Structure formats: structure tokens, C-alpha cells
Amino acid sequence: MLFDDCLIRIDQLDFSYDDRAILKGVAMEIPRGKLVAIMGNSGCGKTTLLRLIGGQLRPSRGALLLDGQSVPDMPHAQLYALRRRMGMLFQFGALFTDISVFDNVAYPIREHTRLSEEMIRDMVLMKLNAVGLRGAHALMPTELSGGMARRVALARAIALDPMLIMYDEPFTGLDPISMGVIGHLIRRLNDALGATTLLVTHDVQEAFGLVDYIYFMSGGEVVARGTPDEIRASTDPLVHQFVYGEADGPLHFHFPAPPFADELTREVSDA
Template identity: 75%
Template sequence: MPDHDSLVRIKDLSFSYDERPVLDGINMEIPRGKVVAIMGGSGCGKTTLLRLIGGQLKPTRGDVLVDGRAVNRMGHEELYALRRRMGMLFQFGALFTDISVFENVAYQMREHTDLPEELIRDLTLLKLNAVGLRGAHARMPGELSGGQARRVALARSIALDPMLMMYDEPFTGLDPISLGVIGQLIRKLNDALGATSIMVTHDIHESLQIVDYIYFMSAGRVVAQGTPDEIRASTDPFVHQFVNAEADGPVPFHYPAPPYGEELLRGAAHG
């Protein structure tokens, strides 16, 4: 979906932990106003990629550009200013458990703005209303269901009207109703805010209903990409295996091992 007005550009990006390569020559474009999914098996580098975009990590090679500026070349002040324009929904919400729903959502406004308390109150209730939980503002996180807690975390992540939203496995552990609610909220809030969203997820079926474009990763590389319709129709073996949840394919079911018959005969000979 290359778009000349991309909010995020990832150019020839590689990253290693010590000597262990995690990402190898990644190129991506995330156009403004779109919802883009990054998919792939566990350990393929998806969450690492989010950390590189947010500036928590620096690439071994290549650049991450957000709004035309290289995140990996920023100093602390510039990086923190940019992060205030980003929102992040963590895998399990990561709410502060010892303060109320209201205080969780208001926290960023108090931390990063000089807004008067009356306006913070109105904006906090507005964000909670957007996710359907204004009536739960006085509750503690421990009193919420898993889906409700994820929605509060989503309200907190949009508290400062970010230009870029990042979601790290937003559907993990949710029942089908909550999963559908969160999926639709991600789409509606992105469009209402005029934001851009990057979503790391394993949930192929929910994602195909709400995203504009998908990148598939395997072993630190982009191995396939396309619109939801292109992904559904893809004959690429990796995409076909992932979309259809097949046990065997390019990602093998069996861990590498000698032929089973040989191993049995070897055991018998030793016996």
C-alpha cells in the first residue's frame, strides 16, 4: 500500500540483541489515517519493532522515521516530545491497580499538560464515554472484567489525542464479545481521532475486518503483505498456513530431529 504521505517509514531496518539477530532488512510504510496490522508467529520480532518505533530500542542498521524524523537519531527531549504524541495499548492493559478508572485515564493529562482540573475531568469522562465506560469511572481496576479493563486502557492511551496509536496484542485473553468490541473501538477511534494505528496481533480473523493493510513477518523478515482481500486470496504458503491455522507448512509442526525410524533402531541397538 505504499503511500507518499506515510506517518511511519521503516527503512532497511535490522536489529540484534547482542549477537542474536531479531530483525533483518525490514521495510514498511504506514500511511496517515490507516490501521495497519503486523502479524507473524511468536518470536518473529513484532513487539521489538514497536519498541524501535517508540524509541525504546535503537536499530543495529537502518532508520525508523515518524512524521519525517528519524526516531533513532533523536536526543532525549525530542524523543519524549514525540512520545507524547503516541499512544500505546499494552497486551494486558497495564492499568495502575491502586487508583480508580477515572484516575487511570486522567493520569497522562495531569503528567503531561497544564490543563485545569475541571477540563481534565470533562476530557476524562469524554474518553471513558467513547469506550462505553463513563459509568464505571469510580471503580477500581480489580472490579472490572478483562474486556472492560482493556477498554479503560484504550481510553487512557487516547487521553492526549495521539497522532500514532500502537497496539501490542490487543485481543489476547478476551472472550468473543469483548474481542469484537475492542476491534471495532480500535477502528472507530482511529477514524474519529484522525490517527494512524499499528497493531501487532495473532488474531487474523478479527484483524481482517478492521485493518487497511497487513504485513506478515517470519524470522525477522517481511515475507508477505497486502490488503485484507489480497491476504484472503493469497496462495503464498506462509500466509495460507497462518490464515487457516494449519499445523504444518512453512512453519513445521515437528522440531528438527533425525528420522523417527532411525532413532527407534538406534535405541534398540543400544538396548
């Protein structure tokens, strides 16, 4: 056992869509109170893993314990009770576009508590203040930039002070300043709320300066694990290729294809 106090414990987890295996024998331990990144190239099963932890998908085999309870075996009501203690930030924020920023952040509070409007107002403004967008509470989501929308979504994800916050590619499509802001927020919220954070990303530079521990995935398997320094020093060619952003390596630049020379000389058969 790697860590003494684990919030999430995953063992021998398999998952497949139809016949396509997405995850193969994944084992992970997420320590409580830490910020852990799951990294890997696109399509390696990172997002699927988040869905499994959130209980939106069920694994075909293996164990997935969250806070000591098995997520795949939970009945619907218990799963919903568990999800109230989780916050998830989707890739593009997934804000409700028909209601204002304020109502978006208030949404989970209104759905799950019976607080007065006054208290909800205080809570929402506090969360929006934490992400620096208190002044934008009256705007509609369509009026926000990509980075602002993600910060609002972050405020919504932490509205109920979750024990686990999950981020699905939070840096995608952001300018460097917004990226820095979001990264800073992720770290600060993790420490301030005493929550455990799971960060799914392929942004090496941003993640390495931020996280406590890294799981490195490829082709549905965990291929490396360690602190950012350990990963950086890794001799695994795949990890090396990924960390230093090399074009060719164990993962090929070219999509599988017949030899180019054959293709060039081949007659065009019909129009």
C-alpha cells in the same frame, strides 16, 4: 514508494539482541490516517518493531522515520516530546494497579498538561464514555475483567488525542464479544481521531475485517504485504498456512528433535 503520505517510513532495519538477530532488513511504510496491521506468528519480531517505533529500543542498522524525524537519532527530550503524541496499548493493558480507573485515564493528562481538575474530569469522562466505561470510573483496575481493563487502557492511550496509536496484541485472551468490542473501538477511534493506527496481532479473523493494509512478517522479515483481500488470495505457502490456520506447512508443527524412532529405542542411560 507505495503511499504518498506516510507517517512512518522504515527502511533496511536490522535489530538484534546480543547476537540473536530479531529483525532483518525490514522495510515498511505506514500511510497516514490508515489502520495497518502487522501480522505473523509468535516471536517474529512484531512487538520489537513497535518498541523500535516508540524509541524504547535502538536498531543496529537502518532508517526509521516518524513524521519525517529519525527516531533512533533523537535525544531523550525530543523523544519524550514525540511520545506525547503517541498512544500505546499494551498486551494486558498495563494499567496502574494502585490507582482507580479514573486516575489511570487522567494520568497522562495530569503528567503533561496544567489543566484544572474540572477540565481533566470532563476529558476523562469523555474518553471513558468513548470506550463505554464511564460508569466504571470509580473502580480499581483489579475489579475489571480482562476486556474492560483493555478498554480502560485504550481510553488512557487516547487521552491526549495521539497522532499514532499502537496496539500490541489487543485481542489476546479475550472472549469473542470483548474481541468484537475492542476491534470495533480500534476502527472507530482511528476514524474519529484522524489518527494512524498500528495493530500488532496474530488474530486473523478479527484483523481481516478491520484493517486497511497488512504487513506479514516471519522470522524477522516482511514476507508479504497488501490489503486483506490480497493477503487472503496470496499463494505464498507460509501466508496461506497462517491465514487458514493449518497445523503443518512451511512452519512445522514439531519443535526440532531427533527422529522419534531413535528416541524410543534409546536406552535410558542414568536416572
